[in-house]
Amino acid sequence: MSRLESIKGIGPRMKDKLNRNQIYDAFDLIRRFPKRYEVYHLTTLKDAADGARITIEAKVTSVPTVAYIRKNFNRLSFQVVIEGRPFKVAIFNRDYLRNILDIGEDIVLTGSMDRTKNTFTATTLKLKRNFKNEIEPIYNIDGISDKQFHKFANQAMDDYASFIDDDLPQELQEKYKLIPYHELLRIVHQPHTMKELDKITRRIKYEELFKFQLKMQYTRLKNRSKKSYLKAYDLQAVKDFIASLPYELTNDQKRATNQIIKDIKSPYIMNRLLQGDVGSGKTVVAAITVLAVLSSGYQVAMMAPTEILAKQHYRTFYKWFEHLPYDVLLLTGKLTATERSEILDKVKHQDNVLLIGTHALFSDDVHYDNLGYVITDEQHRFGVEQRKKLREKGYQPDVLYMSATPIPRTLAISLFGDMDITTIREKPASRQAVETKLFSLKQMDLVYMLMEEELRKNHQIYVVTPLILESETTDLSNAQNVFRQLRNHFKDYSIGLMHSKIKQDNKEQVMKLFEENKINILVSTTVIEVGVDIANATMMVVFDSDRFGLSQLHQLRGRIGRSTIKSYCLLLHRDDDEVKERLEIMETTDDGFALSEQDLRLRGPGEFFGYRQSGDMKFEQADIVQDAHILEIAKQDALDILQQKDNYYNPKYQPLFKYLKAQLRKTNLD
Incomplete structure (x- = not known):
């Protein structure tokens, strides 16, 4: 009944395109909500802020010119007047527009401006006669235009929306003043006002995060209820082992040990x-x-x-x-x-x-x-x-x-x-703080001088680069080039090279020589990020440090400072104020949790951890960084429902548990 072919305009070829985007029936069309919305509401210069996204009227005052920057990338430039003030407009990959932009043409631009330079960088351009004050849904469906998909979704809505139930419990909708699902469906594909857009966003964000947490917390509670063999351990043997350690455990280590051993001796499996x-x-x-x-x-x-x-x-x-x-x-x-x-x-x-x-x-x-x-x-x-x-x-x-x-x-x-x-979180008292300093590539002579000082003390140095080989498309440093440069500069010292392409036997040989202090400087890619513990290594030099995340730099820095000897981390970066500003936090803190929070804000969750349950992390509207407060609330709401056994049989929660059951069938949680 709900086959894609029942929607006007969907034939075999279009069906294949939709299937490739995980859309298999009319209900999938309805539920594929816009990724975002372009808001085309006219503003004036008085109300427009520099750098903010705005939509504003303008009049063309010059013939457009096209600059072909590289293959598949061009810039269309022309002059306009906005409320009597001249601006130079640039818009990319729209060279076809030059044929309709006559001098004197009234147009509507969407983008951002810089009053100090009298420039306007446009993302969208429309002739004024074709412009409507509207909110346009953007779907980002591969191979299908937004306009085309919007038409399919609207027809599917007309024919099938009445068959879709609302599985979000009524009590949560009332608690957070969320619109009902049938109202969401009515407006999500074509909101007309900012108020409607706000209603859509609130409902979708909460529902996405709540259902995600429902699945995660159900899995956690289920894991905790799985029986394991009782492990009657020898408490005295554990106490004797702890007493034999050459140092006192920190409070955090004691607490962690107790938590894990409590799980181990319980009749349920630990996860x-x-x-x-x-x-x-x-x-x-x-x-x-x-x-x-x-x-x-x-x-x-x-x-x-x-x-x-x-x-x-x-x-x-x-x-x-x-x-x-x-x-x-x-x-x-x-x-x-x-x-x-x-x-x-x-x-x-x-x-x-x-x-x-x-x-x-x-x-x-x-x-x-x-x-x-x-x-x-x-x-x-x-x-x-x-x-x-x-x-x-x-x-x-x-x-x-x-x-x-x-x-x-x-x-x-x-x-x-x-x-x-x-x-x-707590570090042992014996752990040395590593002094970290930023250097631009222009200060290489100073970096060499500091390296020389450490080498004279018979200390060892790690040098880390982001690449193994030279790349035609980038000017980043690479391990083999840096290895050659250092060998030429430090002729009296032994230089080693380590990266992922070197055979395992050779890697082990290089590491053995470094451990025995027969290699003074080890040039490496990030393969030394974990698992290498050389107490005599007191300096870490990172080339192109701006290409690494803060957490990764912190991990690299953790390879040194493993003895009582003062250690130094030198971060080399491009001569760029923005880059320097991002890295400056490395000079002021060695708190890995503070750095990871900063990394998450700057780089987003996809960059921070792109490898685990990535499918589950792809939300339509929610952002786990910006919407962290909703995530916390959603987690507690999910737990409140799941921890009451009577709820599993309560009719008002049956649509929700039906959804959960379907999701668990197709999710491979660890």
Whole structure:
């Protein structure tokens, strides 16, 4: 009944285009709301602010000219008068307009102006005789014009809107004064006033965030209700291990340890994220909880994203556990057949095993005897399926995800709402603050001088670049060029090169030489961001630092300051005031959470974490940064409904639970 072909103008070719945009029937047409609206309401110079988006009348006073800047990119320029004042107009990729812009033509421009330069940069231009004061829906449907899609949506509305139910509970609509769904549908594809636009926006934003949170919180509550084996751990062994550490745990570390161990000894499975700032001591917290699980007679698997990080964890845990009755094993792709066979045999038959490795941990030939605890370090580097495969190697094991990237609260609620979250903010007293300074490329001589000072003290230096090879399309620094430059400048010192294209054996050799202080300067891409711990490295020099996010720079900076020696981070950037302003916060704070919040505001959620549940994060109207307050409210509303068992059978919530059931069928939550 609701087939796309029932809509006038939709034939086989148009149907294919709509299908490619995940639109399969008339109800999908109705529910594909505009991405945004262009508001064409005329204003005057008196009411127009520089830089703001405005729509204003003008009269053409010169013949338009076209500049072809590069392939598929041109600029149309001409003079106008706006209320008696001359302006030069520029509009891009509209060269066809020059044929209709005669001198004396009255037009309407939409865009922004700069009074100091008498310029107007237009995004839209219409002849005055064709202009209507209106709000135009913009759909951004690939291969289909907004006008065409608008026509299809309106016809689908006329024919099928009456069949669509409102599944948002009435009490929430009344609580927040939201318009009913049938009214939303009536105006969403063609609002006529700003008041209507506000009503649409409020309803859509809240509903999107509420339904997202409903799904996340349902998953979290369901995970918490899954039964696991009780783990009766040896409390005295845990206390003895903590007492043997050469330092006192911070209050945050103690709290984190208690939260995780409380989950481990409960009869329900743990699904927890442990996040902390660089150097906050997450690994020792993980070690205490590993010991608790091992002492209860269960195996532990710890998965790292790279062999370098897996080997570092192996060395750390081996050193901590060498006098304890547990086997710490490393499983990588570099083992001989005999070595691999010995390890797999222990994993299959012994319960006192901590197995550390990369994705090799869930290979088909790895059979665990009694896997009770899975830790995934730098968990965002693994896909949902990879993490799932490792979990399935045991029966409902407890799961701990670790992240060294401090996650802003808004993102944590969104991305990891289906998990419990433990945060370590406090840093150990022994952790050195790293002095950070900005330098433009013109100050390279000064940078070399500061590097020389560290090298003379027999200290080591990391140099990081964003690219491996030279690119034809960009003037960014690259590792191989910088390597050559430094080798020419620092002729008395040994320079090493490290990036993702180097073979694993060579990488390990370079790292070994750096660890042994046989390489003085290590030039690298961001492969050294995690998993490298060289106490003698006291300087980090980052080329093109403006190309990195603040959180990533903070992670890089975390590779130094790992001893009592004073350490320095030098950030080289383009000579640009805006760039410098963004980076200046790196000089004033080493709080990873403050930097991550700033990063989120500047770069948006897509750039910050583009890898987990990205499909769920694509909202039509809501923005998890700007609408963080709505997200918090929506989370609580979802929990209030889900935590009352009677609600699952209450008729007024049935449309909502029907929606939830349909969503869970097609969502792969971790």
